[in-house]
Amino acid sequence: MIRWVLGLIVLVTLSACASNRDLDEAPVPLGDFRLEHNIVIADKAQRGPLSRPATEQQLAAAVKDAMSERFGRYSGDSRYHFGISVEGYVLAQPGIPLVLAPKSALILNVTVWDDAAGGKLNDEPEQITVLETFGTAPIIGTGYTKTAEEQLKELSQNAAKAVERYLVRQQNQEGWFTPDENAPEADVPDTDETARIENTDTAADI
Template structure:
């Protein structure tokens, strides 16, 4: 009896993980970038020399963090083609990269804490008065329920966190795009209109059954 209950719990857990995996988010770069005024990416400077490791955690070097974050930021923001240059100054404050734990009950989660600044090249000054500190998580999926210490390598964890950091920075910038990047909502192009669906072909046999011809007199 106990063995059967244990097997049932395992089946339910696997089924739940399959559902969560199926619901995992698509690559955020699949969607076109949201308008951001005159923004064009210039330099991307990432500093991680003073990043604090919060145990329990896998260890990553400053060079590893600087490389993965720079790649994620340039991949995301190089899509913008505005007329003015802006630069990123990113500091890695701390991190924890999940190690194997007890699935579901005590599955450790990965986190990255950064401070972000955006610089106006022409004005030679920061746009934000104080650095914007952000806490970045891996996000919800079947892998994070089990604990990514089991399901992802250190490099995979870092890439996911770096991608989510780029998304979080983008949201912050969009919140300030009118003041910082000269975004004009009135000049924004209208949202694309979905084309009307073509009428479904008529199944003549089914139609004859549904609407039989009138009986002859």
């Protein structure tokens, strides 16, 4: 199934917004959230078609760094943990403009643990699928303009933003975290195509 998704993503052209531009701003409200353990594994990651290679260590380190960068800004009173598995990736190689411009992609399974409760908040892992951030000429693809390391860093930052959106949705819908009474309810940004493909039900059913 993952290979099917990766193969489809290679042929899809979607626009995406840069996901790390808001890191200098106050984080979106997540109540008493504080990330304690940030565990990322990539031992079963599948390399998609037309992808540059990446090692298990490179994949895990990039995702771990991006999660720490985004969620290290939270300083709530309650501890939560991430268990993340990298399921698949595409780091686009140079293609033929107007004929084949592969798109980079990353697929993660994310489980959130509540330290105080001693258990998972989501019984089943949430699958997150993100694409690369395109510039002014998406038909070319980043295989021409970025190294594999740069592609992976960008994808990991997009994935961290996607996880943040997921936590905001769960907070608003399920009340996962004790709310801060002085903070406004968090909005769930869903204005770009990245947010659409992040919807795991759609991706997983392909």
